[in-house]
Amino acid sequence: MRISILALDGLFDTGLTVALDAFSAANGLAARELGGTPRFEVSIVGMRKRVRTRHGLIVPVQAVTPDLKPDWVFVPALSTITPELLIESLARTDVIQARTQLLKWHAEGALIGASCIGTFLLAETGLLDERDATTNWSLAPLFRQRYPRVRLNESRMLVPSDTGVTAGAAMGHLDLALWLIRKASPELASLVSRYLLADIRTSQAPYIIPNHLAQADPLIQRFEQWARTHLKAGFSLQEAAGALATSARSLQRRCQDVLGKSPLAYFQDLRVERAQSLLHGSGLDLEAIAAEVGYADGATLRTLLRQRLGRGVRDLRADLR
Template sequence: MRIAVLALEGLFDSGLTVTLDAFATANSLSGKLLGGTPRFDVTVVGVRKKVTSAQGLIIPVKPITPDLKPDWIIVPALRATTPETLLPSLQRPDVRQAKAQLLQWHQEGAQVGSSCIGTFLIADAGLLDGREATTSWSLAPFFRQRYPKVLLDETRMLVPSAIGVTAGAAMGHLDLALWLIRKASPELASLVSRYLLADIRSSQAFYIIPNHLAQADPLISHFERWSRDHLQEGFSLQEAAKALGTSTRSLQRRCQAVLGKSPLAYFQDLRVERAQALLHGSGMDVEAIATEVGYVDGATLRTLLRDRLGRGVRELRADLR
């Protein structure tokens, strides 16, 4: 598999290095333990002769030449954590040149993989219109605002599509690399996972902070505060809209536009977050926690936690130790 890693100025250092380390480990194990030849021909390329990482390190890149015909292009994330820092980066000349190169490679048959902020660059190139994708959960509201044609689901860690695959926040770069290794050889991917003490994660939901997402919009921020005050009472769309001085329809539309979900679904997210906190530090049993977040019994809460987080109560208590 021929892989071109497209390095851009100010990239997220760990995103690049963890990607390269995963493929280097796979090639080493393929030869030493599986008796085969290296599976991955990885080239770090740049649209500029000199590329400096966000931490100031010089990235050795090769120029893009006509004879470079990758099977996959990987776009590491830029180091940007807010819309205010990301937007100028997407408008840089080198980023515009990189998008044009991505489109050319894609037209020649290459697939595209990205993680975290890298997904913004692919979406900016128009490659994700009408397709499912994921990105850094913390910038999901901004992503929805900027790319309304993309079917975003930030709760997922990996989302394959016809153009390639997108992965979640920050260390999702490792999940992306392991996913590509698994496509070549499940046995090799299992070995790499063991050597790196890493597994492909299916969901970002466990890591999402609902309060952070709410700050992207004033109405949603007010709705979040109202919801936290009414977790024990249960959800009423009519009461929420009345308290916020808006219509039920407006609240529903705004939640969908900013959060990609209904007001009730976001209310449930807050219940899950509160339940997680109580499982960790309160010493309360499941029945008492269920009452605290507005459920009549622990069974309903157990089902909600399993559906949303992919973990049961016992696993969550172990995760939070």
């Protein structure tokens, strides 16, 4: 498998290095443990002759040439953590050139894997339109606003499509690399996971901070504040809308546009977050915690936690040990 890693100025250092380390480990283990030849031919390419990471390290890139025909293009994240800086970065000349090159590679049959903020660069090409995708969860509101035709689900860690695959925030680069290795050989991916003490995660949901997402919109931020004071009492759309001096329809629409979910679903996110906090920081049993977040019994809360986080109460409590 020929993989070209697209390196741009100011890229996220870990995103690049973790991919290189994963593919290097895969090649070494394929030769040593499985008695085969290296599976991955990896090149680092750039739009400029000189590329620096966010921390100033110089990346040895090769120029894009007509004979470069990758099977996969790996797009690491730019190290921009605010919407304002990200929007500025997407307007850079080299980023626009990279967008054009991605379209060319795709037209020639290459698949594209993008992680974290790298998914924004892929979305800029239009190749994610009308397709399922994920992104850095913390920038999901901006992603929805900028790319309304993409079917975004930031709770997922990896989302394959006919374009390639998108992966979640930061260390999602490792998940993406392991996913590509598994495409070549599940046995090899298992070995790499063991050697790197890592495995593919299926969800970003346990890492999402609802308060951070709410800050993307004034109405949602006020709704979040209202919701936190009503977790125990329960949810009423009409009551929430009245308290916020808006209509139920407007609140529904704004939640969908910003968060990609209904007000009730976001309210449940806050319940899950509060329940997690109580599981970790109080001596309350599950029934008492359920009552604190507005559920009649622990069984209902147990089901919600497993649905949202993919983990049971015992696993969540074990995080403290």
